[in-house]
Amino acid sequence: MKNIFKSVGPAIIVAAVVLGPGSILTSSKVGANLGIAALPVVVIAAILMIAMVALSARLGAVYEKSLCDELASRLGRWVSVAIGLTLFTLVAFFQSSNNVALLGGIEPMLGDGQLSFGPRCAIIVTANVLIIGFLYLLPNLYKSVESVMKILMALMGTAFLVNFVVIFAKPRGFEPIVPTGDTDWLALLGMIGTTFSIGGAFYQAYLVKEKGWGLGEVKEALTDSVVSITMLGGMTAIILLTSWRVFYGHPDPVEMKSVADVARQLEPSFGVSAKFIFCGGILAGALSSFLVNAMIGGTVMSDSLGLGARLQDKWPLHMTALALLVGMGVAIASLAQEGSTVALITIAQACTVIGLPALAASLIYLGTRKDLVGERKVPQAMIVVAVIGFCVSCVLACLTANKVYAKLNAPPAAEVQVDDASESPPSEADTDEE
Incomplete structure (x- = not known):
């Protein structure tokens, strides 16, 4: 057991950034809408994520050069630049949801009302300035x-586990009825996209090199992937089950138009502590995802241009700061339009699966090169599961593109029904996400 925990390292960073506020909120919404029926989806997404993270970790350990450098030397620099631009774009817009969710974790703690535009912007700007300061x-x-x-x-695990135990220990307080409204498939796609995050998996190879692991540590890298992503899947399942217990089948359904709606609805039945614990988990998720998410886009973008792939290099830091600033700008613009918080985050998270098949294909391509022989050879089973993951990512990309397009082009009355999704800047600016 001691050796297992000693092996946990790079993948825990990936798990932390994947289990950000968007994942927490989309899981809550799916639990309220679909209930326990969505639990197998979490298990499948976690298995696919384990395989993709393990593959990326092995590539980081067996290749001397970084992933984008390997792609550039084998397929041309333009390929690596395309990969870098794709991931940077996804990360930058994903970052906007982290900013909005940070507010969602803070506002319910300050009272029942929503802060005005000025204080909300001040919180976002202050958070980003502090993060950029830590970065440098x-x-x-x-x-x-x-x-x-x-x-x-x-902290996240403790917060959500405590909420889970407290809520299941008390009577439900109502007789659940089968929901008759439309199923929110976009939230389900968003939950899959944030659990099976190929962008996060792609970055695992870079984290392994930062850790200093090489060919001699491939077993540690595999253990790290399995343990860390299992924790990710377990926490996602706990959040989903908690929401199912509180919201699913409620005779007076709650419209989750903001993070505060989710948090405050825990209070009447389970006390003020449940609300604060949930908000504490949201804040921990926002903070864990805030910097690392931007680091993914910044590092890979810098590497794709041949400007360095290590965190001690200046260009990965500069690109990371740029991703933070773009996300901050998009978040402030969304607040100015007074869009729904959960709608923004749901669409931003669902869009994470668009454009990611290229990242999965890159990992599979590098994992099947003929020069990987002997101890450097990637196990066939790992490649098979990764290929399944690639196929799933392609299907999700098509489904998500269709759902986002339909939501953005819904008539005005329907827009209100789906949480004003048309006001989401990430989907207006681009339908790509991390």
């Missing part, structure tokens, strides 16, 4: 991030 000032960024992510994952 921390002497050993990787080691610091790994330590902080372990702490935040522990």
Whole structure:
């Protein structure tokens, strides 16, 4: 057991960024809408994520160069640049949902009302300035991030597990009825996209190199992937089951138009502590995802241009800061339009699956090269599951594109019914996401 926990490292960072506020909120919405029937989807998504993270970790350990450098040397620099631009775009718009969710975790703690535009912007700007300061000032960024992510994952796990136990220990308080409204398939796609995050898996290869792992540590890399992503899937399942217990089949359905709606609805039945614990989990998720998400886009974009792939290089830091600023700008623009918080995050998370098949294909391509022989050879089973993951990502991309298009082009009355999704800047600006 001691050796297992010692092996946990790079993948816990991936798990922390994947289990961000968007994943928490979409899981809550799916639990309220679909109930326990959605639980097998979480299990399948977690298995696919384990395989993809494990494949990326192995590539980071067996290749001397970074992933984008390997792609550039084998297929041309334009291929690596296309990959870098894709991931940077997805990450930058995903970052906007982290900003909005940070507010969602803070506002319910400050009272029942919503803060005005000025204070909300001030919170977002302050958070980003502090994060950028840490980015440039921390002497050993990787080691610091790994330590902080372990702490935040522990806080999230504790918060949601406590809520889960307390809520299931008390009577439900109502006789559940089968919901008759339309199924929110977009939220389900968003939950799949945030659990099976190929963008996060792609970055695992870079984290393994930051850790200093090589061919001799491939077993540790596999253990790290399995343990960390299992924790991710377990927490997602706990959040979904908690929402199912509280909201599914309620005779007076709650319209989850904001993070505050989700948090405050826990209070009447389960006390003020449930609301604050849930908000604490949201804040931990937002903080864990905030910096690392931007680091994914910044590092890969810099590497794709041949400007460096390590966190001690200047260009990965500059690109990371740029991703943070873009996300902040999009979030402030969304607040100015007074869009629905959960609608923004749901669409942003669902869009994470669009454009990601290219990342999955890149990992499979690098994992099947003929020069990987002997100990460097990737196990066939890992490749098979990764190929299944690639096929799933293609299907999800098509379904999500169709759902987002339909939601954005719904008539005005329907827009109100679906949480004003047309006001979501990420989907207006681009239908791509991390």
